[in-house]
Amino acid sequence: MGDRTAFRTCPLCEALCGLELTLDGSGAVTGVRGDKDDPFSKGYICPKGATLGSLDGDPDRLTGPLVRDEGGHVPATWESAFGAARREIGRLIARYGTDSVAVYAGNPTGHSIAGPLYTEALVKALGTRNHFSASTTDQMPKHVSSGHMFGDPHAIPVPDLDRTDHLLMLGANPLESNGSLCSAPDFPGRLKAIQARGGNVTVVDPRRTRTAALANEHVFIRPGTDAFLLMALVHTLFAEELIVAAEHLAGRVNGLDDLRALAVDFPPERVAPVTGVPAATARRIARELAGARRAAVYGRVGTCTQSFGTLNSWLVDALNVLTGNLDRPGGAMFPRPAHAPVHRRRRPFTTGRWRSRVRGLPEVNGELPVATLADEIETPGEGRVRALITIGGNPVLSAPNGARLDRALAGLDFMVSVDPYLNETTRHAHVVLPPPRPAQTPHYDIELTRFAVRDYARFSPPAVPPDGRPSEADLLTRLAMIASGADGDPSALDETIITSTLKRAAALTGSPVHGREPDELRKMLDTGTLAEQRLDMMLRLGPYGDGFGADPSGLTLTRLRSEHPHGLDLGALKPRLDEVLCTTSGRVELCPSTFAADVGRLHAALAGPASGMVLIGRRQLRSANSWLHNVPELVDGSNTCTLQLNPADAAHLGIAAGDTVRVVSRTGTIEAVAEPTDTVMPGVASLPHGWGHDRPGTRAAVAARHAGVSANAVTDDREIDPLSGNAVFNGVPVTLERG
Numbered sequence: 183m184g185d186r187t188a189f190r191t192c193p194l195c196e197a198l199c200g201l202e203l204t205l206d207g208s209g210a211v212t213g214v215r216g217d218k219d220d221p222f223s224k225g226y227i228c229p230k231g232a233t234l235g236s237l238d239g240d241p242d243r244l245t246g247p248l249v250r251d252e253g254g255h256v257p258a259t260w261e262s263a264f265g266a267a268r269r270e271i272g273r274l275i276a277r278y279g280t281d282s283v284a285v286y287a288g289n290p291t292g293h294s295i296a297g298p299l300y301t302e303a304l305v306k307a308l309g310t311r312n313h314f315s316a317s318t319t320d321q322m323p324k325h326v327s328s329g330h331m332f333g334d335p336h337a338i339p340v341p342d343l344d345r346t347d348h349l350l351m352l353g354a355n356p357l358e359s360n361g362s363l364c365s366a367p368d369f370p371g372r373l374k375a376i377q378a379r380g381g382n383v384t385v386v387d388p389r390r391t392r393t394a395a396l397a398n399e400h401v402f403i404r405p406g407t408d409a410f411l412l413m414a415l416v417h418t419l420f421a422e423e424l425i426v427a428a429e430h431l432a433g434r435v436n437g438l439d440d441l442r443a444l445a446v447d448f449p450p451e452r453v454a455p456v457t458g459v460p461a462a463t464a465r466r467i468a469r470e471l472a473g474a475r476r477a478a479v480y481g482r483v484g485t486c487t488q489s490f491g492t493l494n495s496w497l498v499d500a501l502n503v504l505t506g507n508l509d510r511p512g513g514a515m516f517p518r519p520a521h522a523p524v525h526r527r528r529r530p531f532t533t534g535r536w537r538s539r540v541r542g543l544p545e546v547n548g549e550l551p552v553a554t555l556a557d558e559i560e561t562p563g564e565g566r567v568r569a570l571i572t573i574g575g576n577p578v579l580s581a582p583n584g585a586r587l588d589r590a591l592a593g594l595d596f597m598v599s600v601d602p603y604l605n606e607t608t609r610h611a612h613v614v615l616p617p618p619r620p621a622q623t624p625h626y627d628i629e630l631t632r633f634a635v636r637d638y639a640r641f642s643p644p645a646v647p648p649d650g651r652p653s654e655a656d657l658l659t660r661l662a663m664i665a666s667g668a669d670g671d672p673s674a675l676d677e678t679i680i681t682s683t684l685k686r687a688a689a690l691t692g693s694p695v696h697g698r699e700p701d702e703l704r705k706m707l708d709t710g711t712l713a714e715q716r717l718d719m720m721l722r723l724g725p726y727g728d729g730f731g732a733d734p735s736g737l738t739l740t741r742l743r744s745e746h747p748h749g750l751d752l753g754a755l756k757p758r759l760d761e762v763l764c765t766t767s768g769r770v771e772l773c774p775s776t777f778a779a780d781v782g783r784l785h786a787a788l789a790g791p792a793s794g795m796v797l798i799g800r801r802q803l804r805s806a807n808s809w810l811h812n813v814p815e816l817v818d819g820s821n822t823c824t825l826q827l828n829p830a831d832a833a834h835l836g837i838a839a840g841d842t843v844r845v846v847s848r849t850g851t852i853e854a855v856a857e858p859t860d861t862v863m864p865g866v867a868s869l870p871h872g873w874g875h876d877r878p879g880t881r882a883a884v885a886a887r888h889a890g891v892s893a894n895a896v897t898d899d900r901e902i903d904p905l906s907g908n909a910v911f912n913g914v915p916v917t918l919e920r921g
């Protein structure tokens with residue numbers, strides 16, 4: 183059999199590029215190109231997507247389950263691997279209760295069909311309060327911000343990149359990351375298009391990144407101090423009477439006076455010594471923002487992974503409201519994903535429904551901060567975490583004080599990992615359950631289309647038929663069955679979810695299937711796997727759906743699959759605040775009391791600006807957190823783990839390029855290779871995360887030869903953003919010494 187072509191969405195970052203794969207007769211991926219017929223990505227591809235074939239065919243990728251014995255990990259049958267999981271999880275729950283089993287879900291669970299459809303079911307089946315994820319190292323502050331401002335933690339506005347005239351970007355570097363909480367294939371091209379139509383891009387970052395270099399203006403800021411700058415911008419808008427009373431927001435916003443009162447204390451002149459941003463610059467940024475015809479403020483991971491992460495996330499959207507740009511074209515808008523029914527949440531947003539056992543940290547979005555996972559494993563007493571299930575995560579390298587977590591994981595009674603690699607985290611697992619390779623996995627971006635800059639849907643069937651191995655959906659379903667103690671037919675889980683969803687939809691006034699018979703609806707679903715049937719159900723109940731025949735021209739999974747193999751463009755973002763808003767007041771809360779109370783911490787920090795060196799991170803185009811370093815094409819050249827610092831600091835410390843530098847923090851010491859560069863502001867050092875592949879017991883030969891060091895060996899699990907529990911990776915106090 184000769185070569186053939188298959189199409190799928192790239193699962194390697196949030197940009198949602200369509201790919202054209204070439205496969206040989208054996209089903210191996212021999213070539214990857216951008217899919218020029220994808221209406222969203224139009225053929226765009228980056229170096230990571232281009233190497234999907236190497237990742238897919240990586241000889242170190244696990245092809246079957248492993249169990250751990252004294253000598254290390256050995257192959258096992260699926261039945262014996264699941265048998266061990268059933269036995270041990272059952273035993274621990276019986277003896278120590280449901281909270282003794284924790285779950286950690288990592289970043290790739292947001293890039294699959296299986297993650298969003300089954301992780302929550304697994305956590306529910308376990309009944310554990312110990313649910314952790316990469317969200318508390320990433321965007322949890324944004325959920326808290328949206329929860330309080332709009333009533334829905336998942337209603338996150340995205341900058342309307344293609345129509346804006348003015349983009350103010352803080353803590354984001356889309357030229358390397360390709361964008362986040364803003365899915366936009368060819369993000370770089372979309373930024374250049376803003377400039378080409380006469381618009382402006384301003385970047386606020388402690389480093390002059392590639393994005394900053396492309397921008398019209400780059401402003402250096404001291405790490406961790408964005409909340410002061412954002413407050414100063416709010417202050418200026420009020421003080422200079424620049425608030426735009428947009429008609430479409432009239433009567434729909436609460437808290438204007440409260441915010442004005444809070445901002446009084448933060449004039450640009452007062453915060454400048456803390457942020458390093460000259461007062462005149464801050465005032466000008468505020469004026470430009472207010473003066474632009476259509477503007478959007480966008481803050482991303484650099485603004486979330488700070489101790490003021492939630493305040494930053496809030497103030498970003500407060501600025502969007504104050505300048506009249508929320509929910510209007512060219513401003514900050516709410517995408518309308520095809521698979522999400524337009525039903526408002528019924529319960530008001532709240533956090534702290536339970537607290538972590540050791541540090542008493544509040545639950546947020548059903549999760550506890552991963553910064554306290556090691557506490558929960560190490561601290562004796564009732565409710566101690568004794569077992570862990572990881573799904574697509576590598577917290578040993580990605581969580582703050584990962585070195586401590588590494589030790590804690592070694593002490594667990596039992597650990598299961600759903601993961602294709604034996605890496606720094608999964609090497610501790612007693613049972614490793616690998617999902618099939620990307621070519622054998624169907625794809626639909628349930629999570630990421632929520633943040634896309636155009637409404638868009640694309641389903642990719644597996645490029646290579648599954649070979650009888652369990653899919654990731656199967657693996658998670660089996661674990662959920664084990665967790666609930668049920669031993670029956672695994673399809674029961676999906677059937678229960680389908681039945682209850684259809685029943686609810688049929689009972690709901692305003693739903694497209696109101697009054698219909700759930701059994702009849704059930705029979706209409708797609709004939710694919712149960713996961714696909716669930717997706718079909720979601721699409722048909724969604725805003726573009728066929729409503730199970732109510733709108734015969736509407737979307738179904740069958741139609742998406744057969745008529746739109748390259749994806750379906752559902753148009754530019756539409757104003758939809760009415761559909762989204764579900765605060766108790768029915769208005770946008772511009773100054774939620776929880777946030778106002780946290781401003782006290784800002785006042786305190788204003789009194790004593792920090793001195794000394796601080797560490798921040800950085801992302802690299804050819805990495806994806808910790809897990810692409812085993813792809814040979816990606817780990818040469820510039821993709822190296824170096825400590826960047828300003829030449830003035832290097833000179834002061836007697837450090838030259840290539841020298842070994844000892845980086846010392848409260849939690850640990852690492853040795854990294856120095857790379858002096860004036861792209862980093864004085865007083866700041868930058869180390870990428872996701873490196874440190876030198877641990878024994880892993881199976882990733884290429885990564886081991888390009889080990890690097892783990893930035894999270896020096897980040898601090900004690901430091902969190904108190905409102906979201908999010909980890910603090912930026913502004914970590916360190917001392918540097920020549921090694």
Ligand SMILES: Nc1nc2c(c(=O)[nH]1)N[C@H]1C(S)=C(S)[C@@H](COP(=O)(O)OP(=O)(O)OC[C@H]3O[C@@H](n4cnc5c(=O)[nH]c(N)nc54)[C@H](O)[C@@H]3O)O[C@H]1N2
Pocket residue numbers: 195196289320352353354355356358359360361362386387388389391403404405406407408482483484485488798799800801802803804805806807912913
């Ligand atoms: N190539 C590649 N792409 C990726 C990933 C990857 O590892 N590699 N990871 C993916 C993931 S998980 C995510 S969440 C996204 C993230 O996507 P982005 O948010 O674009 O992430 P970064 O590129 O890390 O950009 C964050 C920027 O914040 C800056 N920064 C650090 N501290 C501060 C601060 O205190 N204030 C301000 N204003 N800026 C600060 C950093 O210098 C950096 O330039 O990228 C995704 N895409």
Ligand SMILES: Nc1nc2c(c(=O)[nH]1)N[C@H]1C(S)=C(S)[C@@H](COP(=O)(O)OP(=O)(O)OC[C@H]3O[C@@H](n4cnc5c(=O)[nH]c(N)nc54)[C@H](O)[C@@H]3O)O[C@H]1N2
Pocket residue numbers: 287288289290294316319320321483487573574575576577579580581600601602603605617654799800806807808809871872893894897911
């Ligand atoms: N210092 C510092 N630390 C950081 C950050 C930072 O900026 N600075 N960024 C944080 C952010 S934004 C994030 S999102 C986290 C990421 O944190 P994690 O998600 O914990 O880490 P990753 O390195 O993304 O690990 C992904 C894991 O998923 C596995 N995997 C890959 N594909 C699949 C699949 O299809 N199915 C399954 N089941 N597994 C798969 C990989 O083998 C790997 O083990 O890191 C955080 N850590």
Ligand code: SF4
Pocket residue numbers: 192193194195196197198199226227228229230231232360367368
């Ligand atoms: S930009 Fe992201 S989605 Fe596009 S090819 Fe690269 S890794 Fe894949």
Ligand SMILES: [Mo]
Pocket residue numbers: 289320
């Ligand atoms: Mo992330």
